[in-house]
Amino acid sequence: MRRIGLVRDDRYLGHATGLHHVETPRRLLAINAMLDASGLSNSCRAVAPRSAAIDELCRVHTEAHIEKILDTAGETLRYLDPDTVTGGQSCAAAFLAAGGCIAAVDEVMSGGLDAVFALVRPPGHHAERGRQMGFCLFNNAAVAAAHALCAHGLKRVLIVDWDVHHPNGTQHIFEDRADVLLFSTHRYPFFPGTGAGSEVGQGAGRGFTVNVPLPARATDADYAHIFSAILEPVAREYRPELVLVSAGFDAHRDDPIGGMLVSEDGFALMTDAVMRIADACCGGKALFVLEGGYDLGALRKSVQSVLETLQTGLPDRLNTRCRGANAAPPPLFDQIEDARLSVQPYWKCL
Numbered sequence: 001m002r003r004i005g006l007v008r009d010d011r012y013l014g015h016a017t018g019l020h021h022v023e024t025p026r027r028l029l030a031i032n033a034m035l036d037a038s039g040l041s042n043s044c045r046a047v048a049p050r051s052a053a054i055d056e057l058c059r060v061h062t063e064a065h066i067e068k069i070l071d072t073a074g075e076t077l078r079y080l081d082p083d084t085v086t087g088g089q090s091c092a093a094a095f096l097a098a099g100g101c102i103a104a105v106d107e108v109m110s111g112g113l114d115a116v117f118a119l120v121r122p123p124g125h126h127a128e129r130g131r132q133m134g135f136c137l138f139n140n141a142a143v144a145a146a147h148a149l150c151a152h153g154l155k156r157v158l159i160v161d162w163d164v165h166h167p168n169g170t171q172h173i174f175e176d177r178a179d180v181l182l183f184s185t186h187r188y189p190f191f192p193g194t195g196a197g198s199e200v201g202q203g204a205g206r207g208f209t210v211n212v213p214l215p216a217r218a219t220d221a222d223y224a225h226i227f228s229a230i231l232e233p234v235a236r237e238y239r240p241e242l243v244l245v246s247a248g249f250d251a252h253r254d255d256p257i258g259g260m261l262v263s264e265d266g267f268a269l270m271t272d273a274v275m276r277i278a279d280a281c282c283g284g285k286a287l288f289v290l291e292g293g294y295d296l297g298a299l300r301k302s303v304q305s306v307l308e309t310l311q312t313g314l315p316d317r318l319n320t321r322c323r324g325a326n327a328a329p330p331p332l333f334d335q336i337e338d339a340r341l342s343v344q345p346y347w348k349c350l
């Protein structure tokens, strides 16, 4: 059984977004209720978050952007853009979300835990170097990756982003460097507009951005095929020293905005694939960071599925159903093949 940690703190509930916003504190309340009812609160270890330091945020954000977020402290609801709103406690929550991910990296790198799930708000993967975007203030996963590189001296970090939206912020922050490999599955065309298969990185980072754009209604079988046919071989060739997952759950079939057909079993399969990579390449070191996911029931079930797979591996019923050597091609095989061909020139294994 793996040793799993949870970053969980009531101050993440303090990021108020108004009555009608889908990115609501109720998301974490639903997850917390599941953790307590399922016993996962007891079987996972608590990892205490801290506020990120300005220097730690400056690794991936401009000082002007950090100042802008600091300016919102204590203010009543303020729309920074049509999607992204802050309340009086949002700045504190955002510093604690980024810092919670840093604390989780420290915990995993020190060997105290095998993997940590940072259950943080606000989410992060749309936040650009110089601006907030799409409910995100600071790019938590990017801050965590930069911390692993700068503070722990790592040379290769893999970020897997399975949120239904493309991680424009994470891509732009790291697209010109080879020490972060970004792998994203997302609906396309869709918000935020980026994420075509032809976006493969720039300069020294060419080939180190792998986008798998998908039409609506992608299934568990599609995702399982993407992870085994593209992610796993590329990641094993890259040999990451730490695996980060931007874990959004808005590709779930019950999500009100994603339009995909993934079930909680699909998230278990993706988790298993990620952990096979982590086990093979870096002693199982992994950090999961909460991104989107807006149906409370889907969020509860999916996070539970990820944590149980992390602890004890894939349930037997999924092992037998989805690992057959003669499995039929998934519904979106042709689109997935197009994505594979986009990055084939950069990876011997493809």
Ligand SMILES: [Zn+2]
Pocket: 163, 164, 165, 248, 250, 291, 292, 293
């Ligand atoms: Zn999303």
